[in-house]
């Protein structure tokens with residue numbers, strides 16, 4: 001069991017590290033989601049913010065003016081390397097630093113951050129409870145966390161299409177929104193929540209699959225990384241996807257995003 005968890009994390013870290021150099025160029029819907037999540041963050045110019053799963057830190061950087069100190073952590077060494085390269089401390093007015101770390105085992109003392117932000121990262125932590133408990137632990141008593149993560153219904157088109165081809169799990173399972181809210185409450189948070197759907201549109205099946213692969217999100221814990229598809233399977237995949245979901249010849253891929261605003265329930 002421990003080996004499986006370590007292996008899963010190693011694969012997630014590897015895939016995202018491999019994609020770090022191109023992440024900002026290809027992760028467009030993730031940026032739209034990030035902009036929406038940032039709107040929910042309250043400035044605290046004397047406070048300290050932790051960005052969990054910061055990736056290349058393009059969102060972390062946008063939060064620098066709102067806080068005295070901003071810290072980004074990520075499981076993927078390649079992402080942290082890129083974050084440091086793209087955000088040299090001399091160029092940034094506020095204080096910013098980056099560390100390789102796991103959301104499920106944060107290397108910080110209790111109550112050391114006034115604010116927590118995490119965008120499109122915590123869906124990789126399953127079950128979600130440990131990462132929520134860690135967020136609760138490092139947050140000050142009057143602190144606030146803003147989390148945006150994928151929930152059930154995300155990539156349903158992919159799920160449905162593969163489901164018609166075979167029973168190999170090729171898409172991650174995402175937690176239902178109401179279970180996410182319940183888990184946060186059970187971890188000691190008061191929860192304000194909302195959900196929003198984002199859809200990307202693609203000219204063909206390769207473009208759908210690449211939109212996931214190119215950002216490094218092609219790890220499926222049960223089956224490993226998406227294996228190479230034969231020409232025949234790809235054609236079959238495209239035929240079914242088109243038949244079921246195409247609108248004006250474009251293929252949709254939807255993302256259900258849960259936004260949670262958390263404060264300690266004390």
Ligand SMILES: C[S@@+](CC[C@H](N)C(=O)[O-])C[C@H]1O[C@@H](n2cnc3c(N)ncnc32)[C@H](O)[C@@H]1O
Pocket residue numbers: 012013016017030034052053054055056057058059073074075076079101102103104118119120121122124125215217
């Ligand atoms: C889709 S990227 C999002 C990056 C950034 N937050 C953004 O919105 O641009 C997801 C990030 O979560 C990181 N991640 C996944 N599991 C993690 C974990 N257990 N602890 C910390 N980071 C994790 C990945 O390495 C990756 O950089």
